[in-house]
Amino acid sequence: MASDKQFVKEIxxxxxxxxxWYIDVIKKADLMSYSPVRGCIVxxxxxxxxxxxxxxxxxxxxxxxGHRNAYFPLFIxxxxxxxxxxxxxxxxxxxxxxxxxxxxxxxxRLAIRxxxxxxxxxxxxxxxxxxxxxxxxxxxxxxxxxWEKRTQPFIRTTxxxxxxxxxxxxxxxxxxxETMQMLEIYRDFAENYLAIPVIVxxxxxxxxxxxxxxxxxxxxxxxxxxxxxxxxSHYLGTKFAVAxxxxxxxxxxxxxxxxxxxxxxxTRLIGALIMVHGDDRGLVLPPKVAPTQAVLIPIGPPxxxxxxxxxxxxxxxxxxxxxxxxxxxxxPNQSPGWKFNEYEMRGVPVRVELGPxxxxxxxxxxxxxxxxxxRIVPQERFVAEVQRMLEENHREMFERAKRFRxxxxxxxxxxxxxxxxxxxxxGFAYAGWCGxxxxxxxxxxxxxxxxxxxxxxxxxxxSRCLVCGADAKHTVVFGRAY
Numbered sequence: 001m002a003s004d005k006q007f008v009k010e011i012x013x014x015x016x017x018x019x020x021w022y023i024d025v026i027k028k029a030d031l032m033s034y035s036p037v038r039g040c041i042v043x044x045x046x047x048x049x050x051x052x053x054x055x056x057x058x059x060x061x062x063x064x065x066g067h068r069n070a071y072f073p074l075f076i077x078x079x080x081x082x083x084x085x086x087x088x089x090x091x092x093x094x095x096x097x098x099x100x101x102x103x104x105x106x107x108x109r110l111a112i113r114x115x116x117x118x119x120x121x122x123x124x125x126x127x128x129x130x131x132x133x134x135x136x137x138x139x140x141x142x143x144x145x146x147w148e149k150r151t152q153p154f155i156r157t158t159x160x161x162x163x164x165x166x167x168x169x170x171x172x173x174x175x176x177x178e179t180m181q182m183l184e185i186y187r188d189f190a191e192n193y194l195a196i197p198v199i200v201x202x203x204x205x206x207x208x209x210x211x212x213x214x215x216x217x218x219x220x221x222x223x224x225x226x227x228x229x230x231x232x233s234h235y236l237g238t239k240f241a242v243a244x245x246x247x248x249x250x251x252x253x254x255x256x257x258x259x260x261x262x263x264x265x266x267t268r269l270i271g272a273l274i275m276v277h278g279d280d281r282g283l284v285l286p287p288k289v290a291p292t293q294a295v296l297i298p299i300g301p302p303x304x305x306x307x308x309x310x311x312x313x314x315x316x317x318x319x320x321x322x323x324x325x326x327x328x329x330x331x332p333n334q335s336p337g338w339k340f341n342e343y344e345m346r347g348v349p350v351r352v353e354l355g356p357x358x359x360x361x362x363x364x365x366x367x368x369x370x371x372x373x374x375r376i377v378p379q380e381r382f383v384a385e386v387q388r389m390l391e392e393n394h395r396e397m398f399e400r401a402k403r404f405r406x407x408x409x410x411x412x413x414x415x416x417x418x419x420x421x422x423x424x425x426x427g428f429a430y431a432g433w434c435g436x437x438x439x440x441x442x443x444x445x446x447x448x449x450x451x452x453x454x455x456x457x458x459x460x461x462x463s464r465c466l467v468c469g470a471d472a473k474h475t476v477v478f479g480r481a482y
Contacts, residue, residue, distance in 0.1 A: 011345070013280050018224040022275060023153070029283050029346050031270070032153055039151035039158030043267075046346070047154075049291040050270050051161060055141060057193055057288070058163060058265070061185050067137040067165060072119050074143075075110040080118035083243040086211045091115070094146040112145045117211065117236070117262055120166045121244035128168060128258060130249045135178070136168040154271030155228065155482045162266035168246060168258040172237070175259035179235040182263040183216045186231030194273050195286045195397040196220050197405055198230055199428075199477055201453030206437055209262075213237035219452040219477065221405040222275035225426025227452050227481040230272055233263035271482075276401050283347025284369055286397060287390040293350060294319060294326040294386055295343045299336045300355040312354050315364065315382060322383045324390075326352075344369060349393045350386055370396050411460045415443060415467050418478065422447055428479035430455075432462030432472030439467035443478060452477040 011028060012020040026032055031047030043051065059069070075098060081091070091114045098110040113119065120138070128136060145159050165182060169175040183200065190196045198218035208215035212234040220230045240246065241257040250256045277284040287293055296316055298308040309330050319326040329339050336353075343351055353365040364382050366375045370393040377385040408427030412418045418429050433439065433451070443466070444450050458475040465472050 011280060011282055014223060014278075019152075021278075021280070022271075025274060025278055025282050025345075026153055034153075037158070039148055041153050041157055046291050047270065050273075050285075050289050051267055053289040053291070054194075054269055055163070058185075058189060059139075059141070061189065062139050062163075062165065065137075065181060065185070067139045067167075069141065070138050071140055071142065072113075072116050072123065074113055076113050076116075076119050078109040078111060080122060081111065083118065084211050084240060086239075089210065091146075091210060094148065096145055096147050113142075114144055114146045115262075115264075116140060116142070116144075116164055116166065117240055118244070121240045121246060121260070124166075124168050124258070124260075125244045125246045128246055128248050131170055131251055134168060134170050134248060134258065135174060137165075137178075138167065139163055139165040152271070152482065154274070155268050157267075160267050162264050164262060164264040167261045168241070169260070170248070170250070170256070170258070172235075172259050175237075175261050176235055179214070179216065179233045179261045179263070182261070183218070183231070183233040186218050186233070186263075186265060190218055190220065190230055190269075191398065193286070193288050194269065194276075195394050195401060196230065196272060196276050197398060197402040199453065199455050200457075201455035201477070203232075203453055204433075204440060204451045204474075204476065206440055207451055207453075209234045211236065211239055212262075213239065217453050219479075220272050220276060221401075221408060221428060221479070222272070222482070223278070223404065224275070225408055225428075225480070227428065227479045228268060228272040228275070229452075229481070230269060231263075231265040234261060236260045236262060268482075277397055278347075281341075282345030284397065285347035285349060287349045287393050290347065290349050291325065292327050292343075292346075292348050293324050293390055294352055295339075295348045295350075296326060296328045296352040296354065297336055297339050297343075298328075298330050298355070299353055300357075302332075304356040305332070308354055308356060308359065311359055312352075315352070315354065315379070318383050319386060322387065324383070324386060340367075350389050352382075352386070368393055370400075411462065412466060413462070413464065414469075415446060418443070418449070418466060419447055422449065422480070428452065428477050430458055430460050430462060430475055431466040431478055432464045433474050433476045434465035434468055434470040435473040436465070436468065436470075439465055442467050447478075447480075449478045449480045452479050452481065 011024045014021045033042045035042050096112045141163050190198045198220050203215040214235045217232045218230045220228050238257040246258045247255045296312050298312050316328050349369050351367040362379050411430040454474045462472050462475045
């Protein structure tokens with residue numbers, strides 16, 4: 001077992017260097033490789049399958065609410081960005097441009113899309129004519145590019161995968177219903193699929209999406225106390241409709257501008273679930289997005305191998321029949337101990353052990369990746385017990401993450417209190433804010449923390465601004481972020 005212990009030690013402990021731990025885990029778990037292009041990664045099969053499972057479930061939810069998928073061009077004419085001034089100013093530092101093609105200089109530069117509001121706005125102006133065309137509910141699964149200065153695999157990369165919903169409505173009330181409906185889908189997905197507790201609220205004006213009237217977000221806390229913005233939903237008003245002439249003929253035969261929304265989430269969800277749930281032994285994957293939910297490992301002497309492997313293949317078939325993503329590792333060249341460590345490191349939620357004695361007793365051994373609990377169960381209840389352990393793992397992961405988040409939050413009255421908190425601990429703080437951009441900017445300048453959002457349901461209501469002491473208009477969550 002000495003070599004097994006050494007294998008685990010190759011992962012840097014979280015409390016020693018969290019960033020190093022994160023890189024160690026995703027590389028050893030074989031989720032990605034660095035590409036030769038700065039800030040870009042290659043998704044390896046396990047990493048991409050996590051995204052496929054995320055995509056599959058979100059896509060199902062989107063379609064249930066009436067949205068349909070479409071695809072729009074990767075290249076966006078520069079003139080499109082000039083039509084909405086705030087939008088182009090927000091994205092200009094991150095835009096890569098194509099200036100030549102086919103050996104010739106282009107008459108107009110083409111941006112590689114950072115987001116698709118402008119292209120989709122142009123197309124909506126052609127597609128929408130009457131109130132009968134509304135609401136128009138479109139989602140796109142795509143890649144986008146933003147030329148980031150600091151990159152980190154999954155969390156912040158130059159090219160990343162995402163979905164972006166874009167909808168057009170007759171009036172503000174319908175558009176705002178859409179905005180909040182999609183925010184709730186993100187919240188429910190994060191908590192009930194990824195086991196990540198989130199804080200739901202509205203972004204401050206300085207933190208909202210470039211060109212939006214209002215932006216709403218779900219914010220998750222990582223184990224180092226930093227925030228990851230896990231999803232956003234934007235009410236765009238008529239800004240993009242005016243810029244791109246998205247009009248419709250209403251019921252009184254008058255032309256009106258559409259009210260539009262956009263909303264999205266990205267492959268940073270993969271980074272978030274790693275940082276929220278992982279431990280010093282490696283990944284701890286939420287069962288619903290684990291590429292392998294259960295691994296079956298035969299144990300015992302070589303003379304019983306054929307019989308044990310034969311039975312374990314039958315158990316595998318039962319799990320697959322029940323819809324559990326499972327595999328057998330019967331490689332004779334690796335010891336059971338090595339396999340136990342390997343699949344713990346890869347975050348497989350349930351390990352199933354079967355040896356000759358288990359076969360004699362008509363039982364199997366189940367081991368939880370989350371709690372480490374070892375459970376001996378009859379083979380006739382085997383499938384149901386695996387499914388129960390998967391459900392228990394999800395609940396335990398969510399409760400652990402919520403407990404950690406709640407214990408890592410405080411409320412502060414002053415900026416000095418907030419500084420002291422960040423110097424001594426890690427996490428988020430609830431604080432009062434007067435609504436001044438200057439006060440918000442001072443928090444960032446002196447602490448490196450930003451407003452994450454104005455939570456819908458804060459546990460406390462602050463009365464004074466943490467910077468200037470004036471009456472607080474809002475209670476805001478502040479924290480350092482990725």
